Amino acid sequence: MNKIDLNGRSAVVTGGAQGFGRAIAERFVSSGARVAIWDYDLPLAEKTAKAIGDAAIALKVDVTDTAAVERTRDETLKAFGKIDILVNNAGIAGINKTLWETDLEEWRKVLRINLDGPFICCKAIVPAMLSQGYGRIVNIASIAGKEGNPNAAHYSASKAGLIALTKSLGKELAQANILVNAVTPAAAKTAIFDQMTQTHIDFMLSKIPKGRFVLVEELAAMVAWLASEDCAFSTGAVFDISGGRATY
Numbered sequence: 001m002n003k004i005d006l007n008g009r010s011a012v013v014t015g016g017a018q019g020f021g022r023a024i025a026e027r028f029v030s031s032g033a034r035v036a037i038w039d040y041d042l043p044l045a046e047k048t049a050k051a052i053g054d055a056a057i058a059l060k061v062d063v064t065d066t067a068a069v070e071r072t073r074d075e076t077l078k079a080f081g082k083i084d085i086l087v088n089n090a091g092i093a094g095i096n097k098t099l100w101e102t103d104l105e106e107w108r109k110v111l112r113i114n115l116d117g118p119f120i121c122c123k124a125i126v127p128a129m130l131s132q133g134y135g136r137i138v139n140i141a142s143i144a145g146k147e148g149n150p151n152a153a154h155y156s157a158s159k160a161g162l163i164a165l166t167k168s169l170g171k172e173l174a175q176a177n178i179l180v181n182a183v184t185p186a187a188a189k190t191a192i193f194d195q196m197t198q199t200h201i202d203f204m205l206s207k208i209p210k211g212r213f214v215l216v217e218e219l220a221a222m223v224a225w226l227a228s229e230d231c232a233f234s235t236g237a238v239f240d241i242s243g244g245r246a247t248y
């Protein structure tokens, strides 16, 4: 594993109890950071933090709840003294249906978690980063946000929105030494697959020129670099990790 220097850094990884978030938390800790795993599945987050070691803590939060996010930010600041890195990773797939079969409430639920969540977390944490004059924000979007997957209009729109949020916030913070970037992974075999139909999973795999799913460790490596000081001039940008699927 290449060494990325995150020594002395404090990070928040939302949805860090499993999947991409867990791999990111593990990579951050092995790079020297302390990590607060923010997840609404507290028992799993605690189990993950315990497995990672003393540098990880688990906090229960629903990222769509502004008051809970502010409370959890304060708890994290109390534990670590600062937050250098925010990874907006918590997200859901929603059910696979055509747009016209999708209930408005199902649409809103996906948008709430995947787009309102990162907005609420950024809004809560950016002022702390501004006052310390340093920050790295990495938003976990998806190739679906660039390409638009059929039977996932809510998910694709939420991730396209997150890409646009990244571009706007990156520009707002460009001179504040706070960099904001997004990654657009292809599908990875995580618990999120339980929410999808097999037809949808097969469709996603068929679209990946490399012919396999991305590994969570592969995404974590990219996120670790984006969360480090080595990433110094890229902001408001979208980093592809789609095994060749992305054409722009």
Ligand SMILES: NC(=O)c1ccc[n+]([C@@H]2O[C@H](COP(=O)([O-])OP(=O)(O)OC[C@H]3O[C@@H](n4cnc5c(N)ncnc54)[C@H](O)[C@@H]3O)[C@@H](O)[C@H]2O)c1
Residues within 6 Å of the ligand: 014, 015, 016, 017, 018, 019, 020, 021, 038, 039, 040, 041, 061, 062, 063, 064, 088, 089, 090, 091, 092, 093, 113, 117, 140, 141, 142, 143, 184, 185, 186, 187, 188, 189, 190, 191, 192, 193
């Ligand atoms: N796995 C994939 O194929 C894939 C591909 C591209 C992008 N992504 C994105 O990567 C991110 C992580 O996906 P994953 O595959 O690891 O998913 P996962 O289902 O394995 O893990 C998601 C975690 O987020 C938590 N979470 C969900 N809603 C939450 C909320 N409102 N508040 C707090 N925590 C919440 C869950 O409890 C869970 O621990 C998501 O944003 C997803 O859209 C995943």
